[in-house]
Amino acid sequence: MRPIGAKSLAALGVAGAAAGLAGARGVLSATYLTRLSGASCFFVGLFAAVAAALVARGWRPDRPSRAAVAIRGGRPVIEAATAPRELPAALQRALLSLVFACIGLGAFTNQASAKLTALPETLGTPSKSEYCVDEEPQEKVAAAAPAPEPEVQGCALIKRAYKLGYAKSLGACAPKKAEAMAAPEKKDVRAPCELRQLDEPFLHYTWRLLAQRGEQLSGVAPVDYVRGGVRDFRTKLGYAGSLVAAQSQAVEATPHASHHLFTNLPAPRTQSWIESLLAPDDCAARWAALPIWPQVAGAPQAPSRLVEDVLGQLLFGHDFGPTPGNCNEHIIHWEMPADACEQLAEDPAGFLAAHGALAPVEAVLARRQSKLELRRMASALDRPPPGNPPPPADRVVSLQCLVVDPAGDGHVTSTDVVIDGETIPVRALRAPEPVPTGAGPLDVYQHLAALLAGGGYSGPTGETTIERIGLEPPAPGSLSDASFRLTRLDALVGADPFLGTRWPLDRADVVEVYPFRAHLEDFVAAFRSRYYAQRGRL
Amino acid sequence: MKRALLVILLAAAAPSPATAGDGVYARDARRGYIARTLTDLRAMTAGARGSLEETLYLGARKTCRAAQGDAPLGCLVQMADAVCAGRPAPEQAACRRVADLVVTNHRSETELVDEQTRIHLMNTSANYRVAMQKTLRQRYAELAAELVLERGAAGDDRALAADIDAFCADRRRPLAWQRCVAALVWYAGTDPGDQP
Numbered sequence: 001m002r003p004i005g006a007k008s009l010a011a012l013g014v015a016g017a018a019a020g021l022a023g024a025r026g027v028l029s030a031t032y033l034t035r036l037s038g039a040s041c042f043f044v045g046l047f048a049a050v051a052a053a054l055v056a057r058g059w060r061p062d063r064p065s066r067a068a069v070a071i072r073g074g075r076p077v078i079e080a081a082t083a084p085r086e087l088p089a090a091l092q093r094a095l096l097s098l099v100f101a102c103i104g105l106g107a108f109t110n111q112a113s114a115k116l117t118a119l120p121e122t123l124g125t126p127s128k129s130e131y132c133v134d135e136e137p138q139e140k141v142a143a144a145a146p147a148p149e150p151e152v153q154g155c156a157l158i159k160r161a162y163k164l165g166y167a168k169s170l171g172a173c174a175p176k177k178a179e180a181m182a183a184p185e186k187k188d189v190r191a192p193c194e195l196r197q198l199d200e201p202f203l204h205y206t207w208r209l210l211a212q213r214g215e216q217l218s219g220v221a222p223v224d225y226v227r228g229g230v231r232d233f234r235t236k237l238g239y240a241g242s243l244v245a246a247q248s249q250a251v252e253a254t255p256h257a258s259h260h261l262f263t264n265l266p267a268p269r270t271q272s273w274i275e276s277l278l279a280p281d282d283c284a285a286r287w288a289a290l291p292i293w294p295q296v297a298g299a300p301q302a303p304s305r306l307v308e309d310v311l312g313q314l315l316f317g318h319d320f321g322p323t324p325g326n327c328n329e330h331i332i333h334w335e336m337p338a339d340a341c342e343q344l345a346e347d348p349a350g351f352l353a354a355h356g357a358l359a360p361v362e363a364v365l366a367r368r369q370s371k372l373e374l375r376r377m378a379s380a381l382d383r384p385p386p387g388n389p390p391p392p393a394d395r396v397v398s399l400q401c402l403v404v405d406p407a408g409d410g411h412v413t414s415t416d417v418v419i420d421g422e423t424i425p426v427r428a429l430r431a432p433e434p435v436p437t438g439a440g441p442l443d444v445y446q447h448l449a450a451l452l453a454g455g456g457y458s459g460p461t462g463e464t465t466i467e468r469i470g471l472e473p474p475a476p477g478s479l480s481d482a483s484f485r486l487t488r489l490d491a492l493v494g495a496d497p498f499l500g501t502r503w504p505l506d507r508a509d510v511v512e513v514y515p516f517r518a519h520l521e522d523f524v525a526a527f528r529s530r531y532y533a534q535r536g537r538l
Numbered sequence: 539m540k541r542a543l544l545v546i547l548l549a550a551a552a553p554s555p556a557t558a559g560d561g562v563y564a565r566d567a568r569r570g571y572i573a574r575t576l577t578d579l580r581a582m583t584a585g586a587r588g589s590l591e592e593t594l595y596l597g598a599r600k601t602c603r604a605a606q607g608d609a610p611l612g613c614l615v616q617m618a619d620a621v622c623a624g625r626p627a628p629e630q631a632a633c634r635r636v637a638d639l640v641v642t643n644h645r646s647e648t649e650l651v652d653e654q655t656r657i658h659l660m661n662t663s664a665n666y667r668v669a670m671q672k673t674l675r676q677r678y679a680e681l682a683a684e685l686v687l688e689r690g691a692a693g694d695d696r697a698l699a700a701d702i703d704a705f706c707a708d709r710r711r712p713l714a715w716q717r718c719v720a721a722l723v724w725y726a727g728t729d730p731g732d733q734p
Contacts, residue, residue: 479562479563481562483619483634484618485568485571485638486638486639486720487641487645489563489716490645493714507561509560509563509567512565512715513563513715
């Protein structure tokens, strides 16, 4: 057998690897390709053509390779060859073009192409850090928009009665922010901009800066000035550790919170190292695309998937509005021992270290400590403290255990542990294995809500849901009659599965049309109002 | 041989566990019901439809005290059933299906038209019911436009029924399936010129 030229083999190998990587990243899928903008297509084509032409100049596809791979004694051997078998030069060029086209497809996304297209305009725009540039008035309006006030249970009826004129006052349901909102609007008085003006010559700006500095120094006693500087320097030196830590935490992107859920359920999915390299798990994307009702029945590790999906929906589901949390700060530890919380209570640092949770928890606590130290330093320097005070440690770090136990009663127990001098409560809940079919997911919603936020669910609080309160829940037999199907089904609008009407979820035909979205929305809203009142981020 | 036959007969007669393919709300049953209702609605003259609407409206107010708030569902069904039972036998089934639409649409009024708009209509229009029906027609049209944008134009009534069912069963939509179906079938099955 004639040896095969090294260049041909390399072209095939590199093209195969590039196409494989591009395929794994999804950039070769029909959906991605059809959505590419014209600018992206142009940049990909230009990049592939220019790069392939440059490489082909040195590659010389029309000349045979100096080295070749031959099979000798059943093994591949690299040897010098005079006339090895080669791919046609045009095909080699095409393979090189394919390699760069794959790279280009990954690099020149629609967003990247749009930025490249807008680059000339951006370069011509003066930087706000160097020049005095008028700000857009819309920014002020957006910043001034007040956050909606959380709904209070029982107030919806009173608010509605007030709106319709049946009640004279809102009483305890009056908006808490009323005073703040009624306060006279503060005028945005800003100091005059002292940066370089857009039409100011460079020499004039330099002279202005020198004159300004001279004026500052003219009224100051040199000894006092130096003494003050030394005092400030000494104060800062005392907080040098915190200053350095704050810088490194910002650079290293230390998490702003760390919440951990330990469970003895198996992991819902396993990723090989190559899969995690090519397509790392993206919790934000995974949880953003969740179905309204978990559909994991029949899937491998369905109970674990169910727990993961319900947690994602409760905390981050986009269908129920934006959430302030970051999914990367919520970690589920699978395949934990059934007595995880007992072990955690006995040796918190040891248990967390053994399962990879100590480092993020300590990093968050250290970041919080740095913020506190910087506030103390500002106070010592007689300067205003930077930003808002950090939340308490138990709001940015939390530890929970969800233990599958056939004898579990679904009640939450709590113990305190001390980590780095901070007291952190550990909540635990024991419950039978989650059932992914029928009304089974309801239990998972209720267990996770109780575990993460405490308290129970007693019905909707929003004004829009008021019409559903008090409707008589339908009986299971009421949906068996074939006549007036639509009207009979309307009874389910007021049948909240979280308040006891579970039977429609167990009926395979009804579950497809059961209007539980509204009930789920109410449940998630009630959970989030409780949960995010207890949690925060640094 | 006889024993084998007996086993087969018993197996055939034994009740099977409920699956998504059984029951009055199974997908095929739902789509069939939507298609039949659409046909019935189109076959009914504008006058007959208006008369049925009026009878059901007055019946709900008189029999089920609908004027004082949400009428009990059981009462509405009984009242509508009694109205249709008074029709000639061949028309009764069609009457029940159209009445089902009328009652469901009436119940969804407060969801499709918010309270502020209802108060505005009450204060500004000479005839509240006429103004409300116009507003509802606009809401149905918006829903129908969404259906066409999402699923394209349907070829025939069976395809339209399947599209309506799939569109309304989508969980991302806040409107309940039955209310969405009733609105779309009413919009597709009635002529805008017949509306007040």
